[in-house]
Structures are given as structure tokens and as C-alpha cells.
Amino acid sequence: MSHGRWCGMCHRDQRSMGLKNKNNEKENKASAKSGETKERAELTQQDAEPAVKRCPQCRMAILDAGETCPLCHCVLEEPDEEGRAKIHAMYGNASPYPDVRRKQRWARFALRLIFFIMFIAAVAMLVINRYANPGFKWSVIAVAGEIYAYSLLVYWVKHDSGFAMKIGLQLLLTIAMLYLIDRLTGDYGWALQWAIPGVILLGDLVVFFLMMLNRSRWHSYLVLLIVMGLCSVAIVGLYFAGLLKNGILAMICVAVTGLFLLATFIFGDRKITMELKRRFHI
Structure with missing residues (x-):
């Protein structure tokens, strides 16, 4: 076989191999595109259907x-898949569980941030009061x-206690605040x-309205009434x-709160007894 014929055959083989490689590349690209399409379809289906899981302990x-x-x-x-289908058939596509940790x-x-601002303001007021008007401790x-x-802000935000506990704390802090102001301004007794x-x-008025609004749990405000009494x-x-x-006003206060408590004990009957046992174990 001559050298020219050998080179021609080699050239044809190289061309055929190149065509095969190109065809293989096209097939690979087509299969890759089809795979991506399937993955996108699966992801779309997963996004359309919310995640479903089950708690083995709570069975929920x-x-x-x-x-x-x-x-x-x-x-x-x-x-x-069978369990997932049953759950979807029973509950439907509900909203996801809320993420409370972010809040x-x-x-x-x-x-x-509020504490930092208040701390700076308190230090500034104490310094100004010390050097500008030391005779009256307004700071x-x-x-x-x-x-x-x-204190009220922290208690209202962080604690999950009921309105009775929060209102009771607010009343006690208000009483202490008023007494402190009276003492610092000359102790006039007002x-x-x-x-x-x-x-x-x-x-008393706030508790009355809360009892009217929350009639199913009106007895939960008994402790607050006792504290005010x-x-x-x-x-x-x-x-x-x-x-x-x-x-005079103190006498009126005792009379109103006492009548309120008396009416609560008379008309409360079993609910008041259960509330006292639950709170004071008596």
C-alpha cells in the first residue's frame, strides 16, 4: 500500500472519529438538558407540595x-408516599409552622437597644442634676x-403570664413610683x-371590665382583687x-374593693373555691 493511500485512509478515519465524538457530545448535552429538566420538574413539584413529616412520639x-x-x-x-397521601388528603396543604425565633x-x-438608650439618658440626667441643680433631686x-x-416593657414582652398578673405588677409598680415621687418632692402625703x-x-374598674369581657375566666382575676384589697x-x-x-378616699377604696370581693365570693360559688385551692392550696 502506497504512502498516499495510507494517509487518505487515516484522514477518513480521523474524520469519522471526529463525527462520532461530535455526535457523542450532542447526545451528552441532550441527556444533560433532559436531566436538568427532570430535576427542575422535581424541585417545582417539591416546592408546590409542602414538606410533610411525622412525630413518632406525639403521633402528629x-x-x-x-x-x-x-x-x-x-x-x-x-x-x-402512602402516608404522605393520607396526610394531604386529611389536612390539605396547610401553612408552614411559624418561625417565632426570628421575632x-x-x-x-x-x-x-432601649436599655442602652435609657442607660445613657439616666447617666446624663444624673450628671446634669448634680452640677446644674443639686438642691432638688429631679433626676x-x-x-x-x-x-x-x-420593667413593664420587659415583663409584657418576655413573660407569657395572663393579664391579671401583668396588670397587678403594673399597679404595684405605679404605687411604688407615686410614693417615691411624694417622698422626693417633700413628703406631703398626697x-x-x-x-x-x-x-x-x-x-377595680379595670378588673370589672376584664371580668365582663372574659366571662369564661373571670375567676382568674381573684388574686388581683385580693392584692388591691x-x-x-x-x-x-x-x-x-x-x-x-x-x-376619705382610702375609706371609699376599702369599701368598693371589699364589696367587689364580697360579691365575687357570694356569686362565684364553686369557681371561686377551685381558684383558691389552685392558687393557695387551701
């Missing part, structure tokens, strides 16, 4: 992409007001004679001890 279906149960924090299991992080950040009243406001009994009467009796005791000049 979780329509969310979380890894743990929101109740018992047990690791969730993924059901099979909690924002709440903690907001509380820290102590302002700082006490900041502590009062921040806090114990007028302001604090007025706050207690306002608390004890505060009223304490103010009247100060009057009879000669520490107060005028006890």
Missing part, C-alpha cells in the same frame, strides 16, 4: 420543613420612671391620701395609726 403530622417536633422536640420522620431575636435586640424621679417603664387610693379604684386595708391602717391626715 407536621406540615413544615423543620427537623424537630414543636411540642416535644423529638426528631421528625418522613412518611412514605424573639428582634424583640431581644429591641430591648437591648432620681426621672431614673425611677425609666426603671418603671423598662400619694397615700389621694393618688394611691385612686390607682386602686382604677384597678390588702393595699386598701394597709392605707386605712396608716390613717388610723395617725400617719395620714385625710383618709
Whole structure:
């Protein structure tokens, strides 16, 4: 075989191999595109259908992409196709479980920011009061007001207690705040004679409206009524001890709170008894 014929055959073989390689590349690209299309379809189907998991301990279906149960924090299991179909048929495509941790992080950040601002303001007021007007300690009243406001804010945001506990704490802090202001402004006695009994009467009115609005749980405000009654009796005791000049509003406060408590015990019947046993174990 001559050298020319050999080169021609080699050239034809190379061309045929090149065509085969090109065809293989086209087939690979086509298969890759089809694979991507299938993956996209699967992802679209997964996005359309919410994640379904099951808690083995609570035996509860979780329509969310979380890894743990929101109740018992047990690791969730993924059901099979039959179980998934049953869950979807029973519950449908519900909304995912809300992510409360994000709101909690924002709440903690907001509380820290407020504390930082209040701290700077308190230091500034103390310094100004010390050098500008040392005769009257107005900065102590302002700082006490900041502590009062921040304590209420933290308690309302972080604690899951009911309205009765939160309102009771607010009333007690208000009473302490008014007494402190009275002491720092000359101790004229207006806090114990007028302001604090007025706050207690306002608390009675608030409790009455809360009982009317929440009739199924009206007995849960009994402890708050008892606390306000004890505060009223304490103010009247100060009057009879000669520490107060005028006890008219304190007497009215004791009468109103006492009648409120008496009516609650008379008409409350079994619910009041159960509430006392639950609260005081009596």
C-alpha cells in the first residue's frame, strides 16, 4: 500500500472519529438538558407540595420543613408516599409552622437597644442634676420612671403570664413610683391620701371590665382583687395609726374593693373555691 493511500485512509478515519465524538457530545448535552429538566420538574413539584413529616412520639403530622417536633422536640420522620397521601388528603396543604425565633431575636435586640438608650439618658440626667441643680433631686424621679417603664416593657414582652398578673405588677409598680415621687418632692402625703387610693379604684374598674369581657375566666382575676384589697386595708391602717391626715378616699377604696370581693365570693360559688385551692392550696 502506497504512502498516499495510507494517509487518505487515516484522514477518513480521523474524520469519522471526529463525527462520532461530535455526535457523542450532542447526545451528552441532550441527556444533560433532559436531566436538568427532570430535576427542575422535581424541585417545582417539591416546592408546590409542602414538606410533610411525622412525630413518632406525639403521633402528629407536621406540615413544615423543620427537623424537630414543636411540642416535644423529638426528631421528625418522613412518611412514605402512602402516608404522605393520607396526610394531604386529611389536612390539605396547610401553612408552614411559624418561625417565632426570628421575632424573639428582634424583640431581644429591641430591648437591648432601649436599655442602652435609657442607660445613657439616666447617666446624663444624673450628671446634669448634680452640677446644674443639686438642691432638688429631679433626676432620681426621672431614673425611677425609666426603671418603671423598662420593667413593664420587659415583663409584657418576655413573660407569657395572663393579664391579671401583668396588670397587678403594673399597679404595684405605679404605687411604688407615686410614693417615691411624694417622698422626693417633700413628703406631703398626697400619694397615700389621694393618688394611691385612686390607682386602686382604677384597678377595680379595670378588673370589672376584664371580668365582663372574659366571662369564661373571670375567676382568674381573684388574686388581683385580693392584692388591691390588702393595699386598701394597709392605707386605712396608716390613717388610723395617725400617719395620714385625710383618709376619705382610702375609706371609699376599702369599701368598693371589699364589696367587689364580697360579691365575687357570694356569686362565684364553686369557681371561686377551685381558684383558691389552685392558687393557695387551701
